[in-house]
Amino acid sequence: MWNYEKKLQYPVKITKTNPAMAKLIISQFGGPDGELAASMRYLSQRYTMPYRQVAGLLTDIGTEELAHMEIVSSIIYQLTKDLTPEEVEASGFAPYYIDHTTALWPQAAGGTPFSATFFQSKGDVITDLTEDLAAEQKARTTYDNILRLVKDPDIADPIRFLRAREVVHFQRFGEAIRTLGSTLELAIYKALRN
Amino acid sequence: MSEQEKLLYYIHQVCFVLDDIVLYLDTHPTDERALKYYEHYNRIKMEAIHDYSMYFGPLTDDHVNVENNVWEWIVTPFPWEMEA
Numbered sequence: 001m002w003n004y005e006k007k008l009q010y011p012v013k014i015t016k017t018n019p020a021m022a023k024l025i026i027s028q029f030g031g032p033d034g035e036l037a038a039s040m041r042y043l044s045q046r047y048t049m050p051y052r053q054v055a056g057l058l059t060d061i062g063t064e065e066l067a068h069m070e071i072v073s074s075i076i077y078q079l080t081k082d083l084t085p086e087e088v089e090a091s092g093f094a095p096y097y098i099d100h101t102t103a104l105w106p107q108a109a110g111g112t113p114f115s116a117t118f119f120q121s122k123g124d125v126i127t128d129l130t131e132d133l134a135a136e137q138k139a140r141t142t143y144d145n146i147l148r149l150v151k152d153p154d155i156a157d158p159i160r161f162l163r164a165r166e167v168v169h170f171q172r173f174g175e176a177i178r179t180l181g182s183t184l185e186l187a188i189y190k191a192l193r194n
Numbered sequence: 195m196s197e198q199e200k201l202l203y204y205i206h207q208v209c210f211v212l213d214d215i216v217l218y219l220d221t222h223p224t225d226e227r228a229l230k231y232y233e234h235y236n237r238i239k240m241e242a243i244h245d246y247s248m249y250f251g252p253l254t255d256d257h258v259n260v261e262n263n264v265w266e267w268i269v270t271p272f273p274w275e276m277e278a
Contacts, residue, residue, distance in 0.1 A: 074274035
């Protein structure tokens with residue numbers, strides 16, 4: 001069951017609109033390595049985890065990713081607030097604007113709509129955790145790419161926070177897979193003996 | 195910074211600290227220092243959220259003050275709005 005806190009995990013205060021930038025950052029909302037994909041991946045995988053430690057980690061990181069999705073959405077919302085038609089056309093934002101005005105809709109920067117094909121939930125502890133390690137690095141790389149193109153410090157600030165969290169998540173998934181290592185080896189050894 | 199901004203900034207920090215230690219405890223469930231750290235900051239968070247809700251508006255829907263005869267949950271700004 002989810003509760004909602006009426007605050008962002010990290011504040012977003014962007015005073016200068018920039019629809020061109022919004023067009024790129026939207027990948028971290030609805031793109032293949034974005035926060036929605038991350039959240040759905042972890043929250044889907046957790047049910048079949050045979051260890052509560054891992055189910056707990058997936059629940060908690062999956063929930064944090066929803067909070068990150070909210071931060072990314074807030075960034076896009078503030079970057080596209082009160083746009084004039086001229087600003088829409090000049091920034092390359094027009095194709096998205098036609099279908100969504102300035103509403104938030106999960107898609108990648110290139111236009112691909114959000115899809116469950118962006119993630120796997122495979123029902124094997126090692127497989128799923130390995131997927132999760134890759135996912136955090138893919139997200140981190142996406143933030144690196146964004147940071148190379150962002151000039152406005154009001155945008156860079158929350159983006160840098162989100163990037164740092166991906167690194168921490170990677171660390172946690174690594175710890176989970178490492179502590180499981182010996183448990184699983186023992187289980188596999190016992191299974192093979194019988 | 196206004197009193198409201200100061201308290202909200204403080205709440206942002208305490209909540210983040212807890213978000214982080216919860217993940218750490220998921221992979222280090224018997225770490226005593228981490229458990230004490232969690233207990234300490236969780237108490238602070240609950241008090242801070244309760245205080246903020248009393249003076250500046252609800253942060254969770256179980257902290258809505260109905261004394262003014264209005265559902266304040268939908269009166270105060272949402273966090274993506276600039277006034278928040």
